[in-house]
Amino acid sequence: MPQGAILLVDKVEGWTSHDVVAKSRRALGTKKVGHAGTLDPMATGLLVLGAGPATRLLTHLVGLDKTYTTTIRLGLSTVTDDREGEITAAAPAGLVAEVFANQDRITAGVTDLTGPIEQAPSAVSAIRVDGKRAYDRVRAGEDVVLKKRPVTIHGFDIGEPRILTVPGPGGEPVEVIDLDAVVRCSTGTYVRALARDLGEKLGVGGHLTALRRTAVGPFSVDAATPHAQLVGDGTVAGDPGVLYPPADIARRLFTVLELDAEEAKDLANGKRLSVDPERHAPAPLVAAIFPGSDSDAAGDRLVGLVEIKGGRSRVITNFPSQETGGAA
Known part of the structure; x- marks a missing residue:
């Protein structure tokens, strides 16, 4: 394609967005490849890539709304606000049981976090603070609190809460509540910060255990090239799948x-x-x-x-x- 192409990729867990871009250069036959918004390594789902001159279009795709499916765990807080980070606090079992018994509190907390809100991004993020990445400052032992910014949560739909027992900070069993949700939000929203803030509102802490991006604007992960198809077996370029002019x-x-x-x-x-x-x-x-x-x-x-x-x-x-x- 003389104007390059847009490619939708279904990223697997464990890969960074940069990893996917690097692998896709060979499959797409060009050094000029970019993306319209990253996903954390833990997250799966839709990445929008551009190749060749089509990378110029990515600037106008970055601001599209996003849709995610996610699982929020209430009762445990982590340094990264997701399951990849060290557990920093566990709520007493009595508090978790109280929240579970009064699920209207969960609904009210979700309602408070729906619509236009002010959100502080997760401290372990790529945002620069005085020229240095926030996650580098956290790893150096600094206490990082990022400024709140306006985002819009268009939809925050939750499933039936379920209570279970998992390992706590020292490996001891603790009670938590798992909550599946579908989040539709503006660009710049940190879904893991949404989990953290819901946990704080309920007084028990919270983090994400799963995150999948299912849509970027009108583009669905259902139409995306499977990750394995793009990267091949590591010795030959994969089939790049469907390329969109x-x-x-x-x-x-x-x-x-x-x-x-x-x-x-x-x-x-x-x-x-x-x-x-x-x-x-x-x-x-x-x-x-x-x-x-x-x-x-x-x-x-x-x-x-x-x-x-x-x-x-x-x-x-x-x-x-x-x-x-x-x-x-």
């Missing part, structure tokens, strides 16, 4: 301005186009596409993302057919 992705996300050949040429050269205001209302981001003919194997071409204002277009991001360094 940038024009196909842009059509799903933005209003479309269809161009003729002359307009496509002018826009590619940075010229502003006159746009019929009756057909295209002012918009901050519109996909300018040159439709391919039935005989054109390359298909539709995304020429650029443009702003339409005052009956004219202005290029926000252009999409060349080739860039130095190769394309998928």
